[in-house]
Amino acid sequence: MKLATLNNLTRDGQLIVVNRAGTQAVKVPHIAQTMQQALDNWENVAPQLNTVYEHLNQGGLNDAFDLDLDQVIAPLPRAYQFLDGSAYLAHVERVRRARGADMPPSFKVDPLMYQAVSDGFLSHNQDVEVVSEEYGIDFEAEAAVITTDVPMNASVAEAGQCIQLICILNDVSLRNLIPAELAKGFGFLQSKPRTALSPFFVTPDELGSAWRDHKIHLPMRTWLNGEWFGEPDCGVDMQFDFAELVAHAAKTRPLAAGAIIGSGTIANHDMAKGSTCLAEKRVLEVIADGKAKTPFMQFGDDVKIEITDENDHNIFGTIHQKVVKY
Structure with a gap:
């Protein structure tokens, strides 16, 4: 699984799941808003993030977007x-x-x-x-x-x-x-x-x-x-x-x-x-x-x-x- 944080003008940014190629991503606010929030509840959150990751790699997510690394912190x-x-x-x-x-x-x-x-x-x-x-x-x-x-x-x-x-x-x-x-x-x-x-x-x-x-x-x-x-x-x-x-x-x-x-x-x-x-x-x-x-x-x-x-x-x-x- 590959994770990153998108710049949303807050101190902690917004957690995103990134595909294996590092070219597309999806926001996951329904799972965790930030990386720290995900780590705080990793046992429950990680399987959900991994499911998103698998679907993202398969091209099955309509809300996926092209990742601009200049927007990643x-x-x-x-x-x-x-x-x-x-x-x-x-x-x-x-x-x-x-x-x-x-x-x-x-x-x-x-x-x-x-x-x-x-x-x-x-x-x-x-x-x-x-x-x-x-x-x-x-x-x-x-x-x-x-x-x-x-x-x-x-x-x-x-x-x-x-x-x-x-x-x-x-x-x-x-x-x-x-x-x-x-x-x-x-x-x-x-x-x-x-x-x-x-x-x-x-x-x-x-x-x-x-x-x-x-x-x-x-x-x-x-x-x-x-x-x-x-x-x-x-x-x-x-x-x-x-x-x-x-x-x-x-x-x-x-x-x-x-x-x-x-x-x-x-x-x-x-x-x-x-x-x-x-x-x-x-x-x-x-x-x-x-x-x-x-x-x-x-x-x-x-x-x-x-x-x-x-x-x-x-x-x-x-x-x-x-x-x-x-």
Whole structure:
């Protein structure tokens, strides 16, 4: 099943069911007005939404309309919680190595995770507004899952059953603000502005065999200013799967329906796969040549992120954003 949110000039938009091709949609106010409303009552709502989805794909709905992606906002325009992990240790190891630090053994058994901005998400094609280029503007191509209610101290198996939807995202980072913030010992704040979500949320079955072991086994493709930047496989070198990340987040507190759990920057040990953020490319340049050559994003630069399957089907839709001066 594929879902999106239509801009109706309200904060939370209007939930729509989208066909598999991402070309047509139908409004479903009789089932749920918003994505959050659907997630709040997912057990009852999901079967009804799926029936609509099946009819839509069969061309059997008179109220279906052609979908204009410019009218689509973030599927969940605001969430009660967004927790972002760092499950790809190839990325963590390289970043630490560049500054002469080893990766602690605990990182292999205890996921890194922080509480990110959730009171608003950028749409898939919305400009990234930044005050200054001196902040070190970077993109981060990630995947994420959206849960129903997760009980406190849920087991990994229980956490996996709470995963209902999947998306990709651009987790914008302001790299030059990070060191001073981390030095305070309280984590990210000013260095992590709003994140962009893909236009579509999909249920795990939409990925077919590419969704297994609570991982996405497909490449995350990224282009910077129209040039190929990287395509590491999301299912390779992921130290902690999504069920483990959700269980980690819920260890001491329950998670409310609509919680978004991010994977962290996608990275493979195979450097030929490229990168999904500028910081990692710069790190690899430091490791190889002693200094970074690639600049961070400048005003006017754009990034494109998507995942396609073996049939070239664009599962989540494309994130394509430009950086502009605020």
